[in-house]
Amino acid sequence: MIFYERIPVRLRLAVGHAIWMALLFIGMGISVFKLVETNLNDSVNATLISSARAIRKARFTGDSFQHADKNTVLQEMLKNPAYLEQLSGNRVVRPIAQIINISGRVHSKTDNVSATLPVTPKALSRAENGLSTIETFTLKDNAPLRQVTMPVMQVGHFTGDLIQVGASLRHTEDTLAGLILILWVVLPFVLLVSILFGYALTTSALKPVKDISKTAEKISVDQLHLRLPVPLASDELRDLSIGFNKLLARLEDSVHRLRRFTADVSHELRTPLAVIRGEAELALRKPRPAESYCISLQTVEKEACHMTSIVEDLLLLARAESNSVAVTWESIGMDIFLAELVRSIHPIFQQHQVTLEVVETFHEAPFTCAPGYLALALKNILINAAKHSEPDSKVVFRVYKELGDGMIAFSVQDYGEGIPEKDLGYIFDSFFRSDTARNRFSGGVGIGLSLAKALVKLHGGVISVQSKLNVGTVFTAKIKMREGMV
Ligand SMILES: Nc1ncnc2c1ncn2[C@@H]1O[C@H](COP(=O)(O)OP(=O)(O)O)[C@@H](O)[C@H]1O
Ligand SMILES: [Mg+2]
Structure with a gap:
């Protein structure tokens, strides 16, 4: 806490601003990343499913299969690299496909299938129930493979044939890696900009405070007529300046009264002192009869009493005003x-x-x-x-x-x-x-x-x-x- 209080306000605000911006940016980055990831995945899955459906349809209903061995024709078609692209309508995801039967015999496949696409027990048991399965595998030295296994059904029964369409997730992974890279590169930049911006902003926002403290430094007892600059915007700083100026006006008035008081005291005491001195000088000028001295001393006594009463009143006043008078209730x-x-x-x-x-x-x-x-x-x-x-x-x-x-x-x-x-x-x-x-x-x-x-x-x-x-x-x-x- 003490450490925190030592940090200048400007830096505190700038860093606070930057932290907030960074959190915002990271939050937004994560959201964007998740959104893109889900989107890409969905798109790959949709492509695979629609390709598998298209193949299944071609396998059974395509006109081209009416007279020939369907598998052979399909084999021919799958050999054409443009075919799947055309099927999937996706130039980025290049799917691979095979038609395999339950005993592991591959009827036909695209050229680009290097190894046999795996058939998992899970996909098999789902296929028996007529359900398609989407799985992801990591093949050796390769990018992960997303694969859909779709059963070929006839009159509601599983024929034993499976259509498998797979696609490498390399492109998806590359895209996501690129996105992460961009986010990491942009983050420090955002941080730097927001620190600089926050610092500049608070510096300019605190300028009136600097002006106020500069003027305040000049104000002393002799310069009490000075007033703090009042910012134009009606905000807390303006209130502060106005408040200070009112305080200065009151102080100026008090100091003024205090000075007049001192002058007045001296003046009030000077008159009786002058009388006492004059009376004494007059009495001492030459020898006089005793009555004369008596009269002079009476004058001196009267003036001294007057002075005493002034001084006593002042003393009591000073004590009462400073609350240091002894009071017996x-x-x-x-x-x-x-x-x-x-x-x-x-x-x-x-x-x-x-x-x-x-x-x-x-x-x-x-x-x-x-x-x-x-x-x-x-x-x-x-x-x-x-x-x-x-x-x-x-x-x-x-x-x-x-x-x-x-x-x-x-x-x-x-x-x-x-x-x-x-x-x-x-x-x-x-x-x-x-x-x-x-x-x-x-x-x-x-x-x-x-x-x-x-x-x-x-x-x-x-x-x-x-x-x-x-x-x-x-x-x-x-x-x-x-x-x-x-
Ligand atoms: N009742 C009053 N009627 C008129 N003026 C008054 C009255 N009381 C006070 N003042 C004014 O206030 C001044 C200050 O009063 P005060 O402090 O008692 O001083 P002082 O009586 O020594 O003159 C007086 O000089 C007088 O001008
Ligand atoms: Mg009076």
Whole structure:
């Protein structure tokens, strides 16, 4: 098997093709041979029988025998070499004939009978029953002899005379030997042609694969815009190329996002670092009163905290996305979970003067989750809703069990500014912020939603969003019910 796998596909197909052709050819050769052999045999037998019948007829009914000794006349006729040819109508099979009686006396025979034609006991016993016998003998140094022994009957009784017509099978054997020779000569030729043809055919059929692999070799992280050639014929190779091209497009997009992410991280961290440095330089420029240092250090602390929170969020995001975050699953009552969540975001809602309305129709307590991470994900969504709502509006937070797939759904609806349609595809990307007036002052760095998405995914779930500009937004996070719960 391993050996087989080492053989190149092209050769495998070519040899497979050749083997198949050879089997076909051998099968056809055998059939043709059998057909010709049967045909020749039948023809020889038919010739012999018809000759014997003709002689029998001449022996008894021929006009030429009316007045003369029938045997003598027949003898004369058999002596004429053209006679049997004429009788048998066959120029190729040259029959020999004799009329012999049961005691072995030859009445008449053709000239070309060198030895006496054999009379076997079997032929004799069949003759007594009025039956003809066809036999084949191999005479010394000679080709096999096919012979028919036909009894001469009179009024339904065996007269004791036998008509024997024989013919050498040399011609038949020569023909068959010639046929075998032709088949043996043609076979290697057929094999060679089919190997060459199969090889050329598979080479040309596999050309698109070669083209694809040539292009594939050129593709690297820096050349992700390259695409594989798509063959014109709609077949598996075309599907393969199209599939690969889609994969490349996704990879290109991922690499693009990754690069932007790196650039964004550097950018986000550069601003607080610049503030810290500027503050420190300013403080060190000349001696200052203690309060001044205190104020500078407060600024430094604030920026450092900001940086810490960015770095911590990023770290958690990276871990959640690579599934390497340590999760402790807990069974918790929905009421307790929601109460704690609402308590933690209450100050922010108050600050934005937005009311939070909780509608809970999930009555199957408790449920299993990683409470800290799930709460963080929902907090990010809820705080966004508060930040993007007008003062004195409300945010509706619904918790329910999805009927179709049995997931737990948390939906957050606000009646705020909404998200431009062109941005909808990007809001879950790290560092993405819609360019709205509110965003410019919100101070968020754009990690909130990507973190929420990763944390919900950790719970085997997804987040979806629906939004209409100046009407409002609904974020829905669905998580899977874990086994052994509810
Ligand atoms: N409820 C919402 N209404 C309008 N825009 C929103 C809402 N939630 C998120 N967005 C948009 O999605 C962007 C990404 O959100 P997020 O990842 O939480 O970043 P951040 O809150 O730090 O800006 C936001 O900048 C904002 O433009
Ligand atoms: Mg946010």
